[in-house]
Amino acid sequence: MSDTFKAILVSRDAEKKQSVEIVDLTEADLMEGDVTVAVEATTVNYKDGLAITGKAPVVRRWPLVPGIDFAGTVISSSHADWRKGDKVILNGWGVGETHYGAYAGRARVKGDWLVPLPDGMSPHDAMAVGTAGYTAMLAVMALERHGIVPDRGPVVVTGAAGGVGSVAISILSTLGYHVVASTGRNAESPYLIDLGAAEVISRDELSQPAKPLGKERWAGGVDSVGTHTLANVLSMTSYGGAIAACGLAGGMDLPTSVAPFILRGVSLLGIDSVMAPKPVRLEAWRRIGADLDLKKLSTLSRAIGFDGIIGAARDIVDGKIRGRVVVDM
């Protein structure tokens, strides 16, 4: 008889009403793939919150095991790059959306989707970074490619106390940038300063409808919020600057004008972590290993067990989670 393991399963009934339960699965229940991994750590991302609560159509196959990222050890592999015992990380590729995901003791995926766990990092550390942190690194790399180096001026990080925001602040400050952190939770100022923010501003400063152009306040930025916040961030970006757009925690619209683009040469850099090609992922994880202070990682993350996932998923869509939540399986 095969070993069973616990998994979270989201299902939909004939009226399309969504439910979530904890079930026992065996390896025979997993979807196709050429590598089977024992999941040792995972995390709760905003997208996982949307998948579990059903607040946005993240799940596109029913029923589904959610969970968009994990770190663990290969149990079996028919893929040329991976052998039993290898330590691996998975982010995205539709896992936890169309393919059974991380919230199970085991996951079967395509070997092409996996990257090696960086030296010196545990599965727990990798998931303290998680998809949010890897996305923050992609955003920083995009700013660098655009020439936004620390000497160009301050950089703004919106949704600062969230996962993407916290890791972005940590990386940018370690690299020497003057970081302006925008948060709706003023009580989190000491936490943000601890991570490396040089200034903390209230999210209210950026949440009203934006003027076409505002006072030039920053050379670059990492935005997780979208909508009026991103529009204001763009209108306050200095000549030739660039903003990396990662998220939609405030909304999916972008009520802006072309003024920042055509009058100040500002660029809007799109960041997608889900389908990012493997060389970009390998570089992002290499940079995380090099540029992210592991001590700060422990400040910005807290650990929960498997049984805490559903509660944390509800909290993250309500904007109640600070930094990153790591699930030790």
Ligand code: NDP
């Ligand atoms: P979190 O929930 O951890 O952080 C989001 C933060 O946004 C919150 O902590 C809060 O920060 C702020 N926020 C929440 N609601 C609002 C609101 N209504 N108005 C203004 N600010 C708000 O999520 P993550 O950091 O994990 O993800 C952030 C965003 O990035 C999400 O939209 C997610 O889907 C997206 N994302 C995109 C990826 C990609 O590939 N492009 C990959 C990973 C994430 P504070 O309290 O400090 O104001």
